[in-house]
Amino acid sequence: MQEYRFEDEHSYLHKLQELVDSGVPVRRIHAFSPIPVPAAEQILREKPTFVRVFAIAGALLGMVAGFALCIYTVLRYPLIVGGKPVVSILPFVVIAFELTILLGSLATFAGFLLNARLPYIPRIFNPDEYGTHFTILVEEER
Amino acid sequence: MTEQAVEQHHRLERDILAAMSRPTKWYWVALGVSVAAFLMGMALWLYMILTGMGVAGINNPVGWGVFIVDFVFWVGIAHSGTLISAVLFLFRARFRNRFNRAAEAMTIFAVMTAGLFPLIHLGRVWFAYWLFPYPNNHLIWPNFKSPLVWDVFAVSTYLTVSAVFWYVGLIPDLAIARRHAKNRIQMWAYRVFSLGWVGSVQQWKHYNKLYGLLACFATPLVVSVHSVVSWDFAMSVIPGWHTTIFAPYFVAGAILSGCAMVITLMVPMRKFFRLEEIITVKHFEGIAQMLLLTSLIVTYSYVVEYAIAFYSGNTYEISHFVYRLLGADEPGHYRYAYWVMVACNSVLPLLLFFRRVRTSIPALFVLSLFVNVGMWLERFIIIVTSLARDFDPYAWGLYKPTIIEVGITIGSFGLFFTLFLLFCKALPVLAITEIKEEYT
Numbered sequence: 001m002q003e004y005r006f007e008d009e010h011s012y013l014h015k016l017q018e019l020v021d022s023g024v025p026v027r028r029i030h031a032f033s034p035i036p037v038p039a040a041e042q043i044l045r046e047k048p049t050f051v052r053v054f055a056i057a058g059a060l061l062g063m064v065a066g067f068a069l070c071i072y073t074v075l076r077y078p079l080i081v082g083g084k085p086v087v088s089i090l091p092f093v094v095i096a097f098e099l100t101i102l103l104g105s106l107a108t109f110a111g112f113l114l115n116a117r118l119p120y121i122p123r124i125f126n127p128d129e130y131g132t133h134f135t136i137l138v139e140e141e142r
Numbered sequence: 143m144t145e146q147a148v149e150q151h152h153r154l155e156r157d158i159l160a161a162m163s164r165p166t167k168w169y170w171v172a173l174g175v176s177v178a179a180f181l182m183g184m185a186l187w188l189y190m191i192l193t194g195m196g197v198a199g200i201n202n203p204v205g206w207g208v209f210i211v212d213f214v215f216w217v218g219i220a221h222s223g224t225l226i227s228a229v230l231f232l233f234r235a236r237f238r239n240r241f242n243r244a245a246e247a248m249t250i251f252a253v254m255t256a257g258l259f260p261l262i263h264l265g266r267v268w269f270a271y272w273l274f275p276y277p278n279n280h281l282i283w284p285n286f287k288s289p290l291v292w293d294v295f296a297v298s299t300y301l302t303v304s305a306v307f308w309y310v311g312l313i314p315d316l317a318i319a320r321r322h323a324k325n326r327i328q329m330w331a332y333r334v335f336s337l338g339w340v341g342s343v344q345q346w347k348h349y350n351k352l353y354g355l356l357a358c359f360a361t362p363l364v365v366s367v368h369s370v371v372s373w374d375f376a377m378s379v380i381p382g383w384h385t386t387i388f389a390p391y392f393v394a395g396a397i398l399s400g401c402a403m404v405i406t407l408m409v410p411m412r413k414f415f416r417l418e419e420i421i422t423v424k425h426f427e428g429i430a431q432m433l434l435l436t437s438l439i440v441t442y443s444y445v446v447e448y449a450i451a452f453y454s455g456n457t458y459e460i461s462h463f464v465y466r467l468l469g470a471d472e473p474g475h476y477r478y479a480y481w482v483m484v485a486c487n488s489v490l491p492l493l494l495f496f497r498r499v500r501t502s503i504p505a506l507f508v509l510s511l512f513v514n515v516g517m518w519l520e521r522f523i524i525i526v527t528s529l530a531r532d533f534d535p536y537a538w539g540l541y542k543p544t545i546i547e548v549g550i551t552i553g554s555f556g557l558f559f560t561l562f563l564l565f566c567k568a569l570p571v572l573a574i575t576e577i578k579e580e581y582t
Contacts, residue, residue, distance in 0.1 A: 031343045033341055034575070034578065036349070036350055041346075051348050074283070076283060094295070095291075098363075102303065104359050105303045105306055112310075112348050112351075119338055
């Protein structure tokens, strides 16, 4: 395992580009930074994240769940309130909206944890610390 | 990135984490006072539970008193936290980086404090779970057409989403704190809660997406929560409550009070933790401008309320608004509260048009205290005066908070400040990673 440490972002990106250009396969390069460096994603040809899929799925599920909850419960307990129809969609929009946001956010968070492989138990017990350094690790060829 | 920036990164970590070092004498004093106030509030609540709701001043016709005022006040305080962290993030307003961590903490603690008040107000608090929809052997369900049930959903969603957003922002900073931990307990706490974060390219990729998406979810949420709170009132037919301006009016008021509370909290925090170099006057000016903008919106709403009442031609609406402004001749009415409210929320913030006031930290601090008072009074006026004078003169009545209600209100401030003080010593008070990004 070869290790390169840099104090600053520019030499880190420069080295990353150099490694990729010299033909090192990207799957053997592991790069770490104390702050997000979007340019590194492009150099390593990272695929777009799936987190957004979780967001939309969670949000839709929440909306359906909100309406389902309201409609199911009023049908189970059909009490007429204020002379309104038993199934009144308009007030149920509020519940559906809140659940859209709730399940959407929770699903997005869950999607992040799954995609970023967190929590990563071995690293909790024995964290790799790169401090304020921008670090590149290159795996040896097997 | 230059040598200077590298040096800045080290300095930032050191200076911000220094706030978590051994507490000073004044910290213990502040914590002691807050905890004492909180315990007093809890003791009074216990007394009220054991004795009955009669010890509170609420009665016919004013059935919603200081407890509901406190609820709306604290939910309002919460709002600017989300505004600063989510809305200003989407607008890429840079000054937000200095305030977002503390403001989000404030949001969560304020919602927790607010959440107590419906329970306190319930009387039979042991039946609070009836508000949640769950299958039960009575085969009854909550009424989803009721704004009070909407409120349960809105506020609990708000608490959950704010907590997630806050925690997500903390993950990279907890990984920094992990390196600087001073003892084993701290080290393990930060190790566990930073989830094994290393800052790899892949982690950042997912993280940035997550943060942006959460900001997108939180932005409509913050608007919806105080709108739902306002509908607790506006859905009824009581003069003074039954108006369409209520939702935007409440949201603007919430952000006004929240910005004021951010200033109230951040000025002493900056001073005691010596963060003057990181949070500069320029950043406070940004918050001051927000305060001025929302104050103007609130003032506009005050005017529109009157305009709607008079334009409606409805006798009850008109006479109610005349009553708010002028009161009645015998003592005990609320006109002074109304005038103080207008002075605090509409007139004094106009001083922020002057650059000298905007850039003076002591002036901003004093002004923020006035706005806090004014916004509490605003909720008091909206809630209490409307109930005190509705349609039928035979049913009119006055309300005065009892010592129990005042004590529980002080207790809620105690809870809020206790939680905030504990936060200051347990977690990084500023978003280190986000501020670092500026120095590249």
